[in-house]
Amino acid sequence: MPSISKKGFSMPESPIRKLVPYAEKAKKEGVKVIHLNIGQPDIKTPKIALDAVKNNTISVLSYSRTEGSEAYREKLARYYANHDIEVTAQDILVTTGGSEALSFTMGSIADSDDEIIIPEPFYANYNGFATAMGVTVVPVVSQIDNNFALPPIEAFEKLITPRTKAILICNPGNPTGYLYTREEIKKIAAIAKKHDLFLISDEVYREFTYDGKEHYSILQEPGMDEHAIIVDSVSKRYSMCGARIGCMVSKNKDVMKTALKFAQARLSPPTYAQIASEAALETPLSYFEDVKKEYVSRRNLLIGELEKIEGIKIGHPQGAFYCIAELPIKDTDVFAQWLLEEFRVDGETVMVAPAAGFYASEGLGKNQIRIAYVLDKDRLKRAVFILKEALKSYKDQ
The missing domain is CATH 3.90.1150.10 (Aspartate Aminotransferase, domain 1)
Known part of the structure; x- marks a missing residue:
């Protein structure tokens, strides 16, 4: 057999x-x-997103561009600018959900048996993406007793080896709901720069921060253009889990050029879902x-x-x-x-x-x-x- x-x-x-x-x-x-x-x-789900699909005039449901429609990426760039994240449409690759963005990221930066350090507990599918890409997850433990705050910098540095390619965080966190402070982001960004690593941040819950606290993105941190990769998605932001539209965002041109090759292998992200996602960007505050x-x-x-x-x-x-x-x-x-x-x-x-x-x-x-x-x-x-x-x-x- x-x-x-x-x-x-x-x-x-x-x-x-x-x-x-x-x-x-x-x-x-x-x-x-x-x-x-x-x-x-x-x-x-915002009515404006659903109506955009219902009322479209498409006569042939054709492939979209591999990197996602230009109109959508231009609007995404303006969305990020409103969150003090300065990127262009060329820094954005539209993906089939945040899941594909994570897979493309891992495939673009790591070879078989390379390592990515992740504070745990973490989104369970990180294990699956890493296994599929042949990447080794190296966990650094965060504790419920201090509400899953960023582990000490020393804990990260003890785990860095010649095979370490990146640190991956989720901010705000799934499954913990922890929101990294600006100071914590600065500390972990400093590690990435010191050891010449990528810093990947899953920011799909960016809008959902509480108690007067604000989200601070890794791409707001100076000096991170070559190190920072953001993974994002419309799933939770607009209650559009079934749309399966996400994106990968980075100013590192080599990373984006490589990720595009992975994207070409799957042809294109879904057209109707991009229409809905583009319209969703007009959702009022x-x-x-x-x-x-x-x-x-x-x-x-x-x-x-x-x-x-x-x-x-x-x-x-x-x-x-x-x-x-x-x-x-x-x-x-x-x-x-x-x-x-x-x-x-x-x-x-x-x-x-x-x-x-x-x-x-x-x-x-x-x-x-x-x-x-x-x-x-x-x-x-x-x-x-x-x-x-x-x-x-x-x-x-």
Whole structure:
């Protein structure tokens, strides 16, 4: 029998999606499943984006340019300028979601077995992108006890080897909701320059910062033109996860020239989704103001309710719409499956994302879960109540 690749065997399962069969089985049995596991916002997509697709006059749905339409990239450049990030359309490559931007980035800067340092916990699919590209993830641990702040500079420098090509951060963070301060960005940028590394920043949650705090991009930091690569996406910003439009942004011409070759191999990003994404850039600021207020309200309710549960430790998010909760149990993978298979409160249960999949270090995150607060407050409150009752009933395994 033919065998599959070693790479295929080593590809990690998604900690977010691997429990879906259990959730679907529960639903078929009439159980109502409250989803805390996935960052799919319930916020409505801007009408201007949907109308742009509905009302277009395309007669032939043709390929777009490999790098994305010029009109869209020009408008993206103006969007970044409004955030004090000075780039041109030539510094932008439109991709099929932020996922493709990350894959192109890794493929462009790293060879097989080269290393990328990433503060953990991190977005679980970074493991998958790295495996697909033959890149080795080198984790540097951030701690829930200090709210997942940037690890000490010494911790990074101890990990740098001749094979280290880049440092990758997510700002604000998924799964932690941590927002790096300007001072932290300056410190990590200084490491990149000192050791001649790339600094990759996943900034898809840029708009969602709370408590009066502001986002500071790596491309706002002086002297980073040759080092900085931004990964971005419309998915969360405009509640357009299904559009699958992202982009890669860098002033490093060699990086962008190389990434374009990867992009040519997949031909072009989707045309209709670019039309929607271009229109979405006209979304009024009031949209984001309202969305931020809603997420702050949800975050405050979620944290307040979780803090009532004995034995739970919680990270306090300052951005995005996730938080990490540490539970008084041994293995949240087992717990999450038990919730879906066995536990019910009046015909309802909750689906959570076990956090071990957000780490690269073996054994870390086993007693943690990621919660996405993308549901209305009534559903969030109900979900935390069910979680509280589940913890009372659960027999640790």
